Amino acid sequence: MIVRGKAKKPVYIFIDNDFAEIRDASKLWGGKDVREATNLLKEETKDPNTQVLCIGQGGGENKVAYASINVTIHNIAARGGGGALMGDKNLKAITVRGTKGVEVVDSERFSGRVSTLFKKMKEAPGVPPLNRYGTSSGMLMINDLGAVPTKNFTMGRMDDVSTLTGQHLVEAGYLKRRVSCYSCPVACHRYCTVEEGPFEELILVDQNLRLFPLLVLDAILKIHLW
Numbered sequence: 001m002i003v004r005g006k007a008k009k010p011v012y013i014f015i016d017n018d019f020a021e022i023r024d025a026s027k028l029w030g031g032k033d034v035r036e037a038t039n040l041l042k043e044e045t046k047d048p049n050t051q052v053l054c055i056g057q058g059g060g061e062n063k064v065a066y067a068s069i070n071v072t073i074h075n076i077a078a079r080g081g082g083g084a085l086m087g088d089k090n091l092k093a094i095t096v097r098g099t100k101g102v103e104v105v106d107s108e109r110f111s112g113r114v115s116t117l118f119k120k121m122k123e124a125p126g127v128p129p130l131n132r133y134g135t136s137s138g139m140l141m142i143n144d145l146g147a148v149p150t151k152n153f154t155m156g157r158m159d160d161v162s163t164l165t166g167q168h169l170v171e172a173g174y175l176k177r178r179v180s181c182y183s184c185p186v187a188c189h190r191y192c193t194v195e196e197g198p199f200e201e202l203i204l205v206d207q208n209l210r211l212f213p214l215l216v217l218d219a220i221l222k223i224h225l226w
């Protein structure tokens with residue numbers, strides 16, 4: 001999909017199977033964050049399976065150079081400043097609803113091939129730990145490599161990352177749910193909760209910015225208010 005030009009006022013692109021139109025998004029602009037806007041747009045389409053690419057007020061709408069695009073709230077296209085591009089076009093969101101599936105010429109052969117590849121991917125080196133412990137299963141290795149963003153990227157290592165690993169999340173009972181993008185055998189997402197006490201986000205807030213004293217590195221938290 002290529003979006004050319006720029007709308008005169010805030011809009012969103014609505015796609016429902018073969019139908020597409022540009023709709024007014026004035027009520028979403030300058031007042032609704034990604035979560036609120038996404039939920040409102042999903043309500044409008046009356047289908048909870050509608051997917052929504054959306055920009056936020058602070059980043060995208062203000063054309064911050066590194067603004068991201070959120071995909072149905074939790075997944076984020078965070079590189080390259082795509083959110084700023086959408087903001088510049090006054091494009092708050094793109095909603096997509098599709099129910100027709102994809103036609104395949106030889107469905108039997110296709111399904112067989114998909115099953116084989118799915119199995120291969122699941123067993124590929126590196127995938128089982130990602131599947132079991134999520135992205136943070138690599139924290140020890142990343143720290144050893146000196147690649148943990150620390151103190152505004154001036155350093156690359158922490159003294160101890162053991163409490164920031166996916167393994168710790170599981171063992172300490174913080175893990176609530178494993179989640180996957182559609183049809184992905186890796187399923188690397190983790191939803192965790194910290195019921196009480198201090199917590200630390202994985203790296204990019206606490207560790208990188210050193211906003212809080214490193215008192216208790218007790219858990220990784222997806223800060224989003226899911």
Ligand code: SF4
Binds near residue numbers: 179181185186188189
């Ligand atoms: S679940 Fe799969 S597709 Fe989604 S981020 Fe993880 S590895 Fe990538």
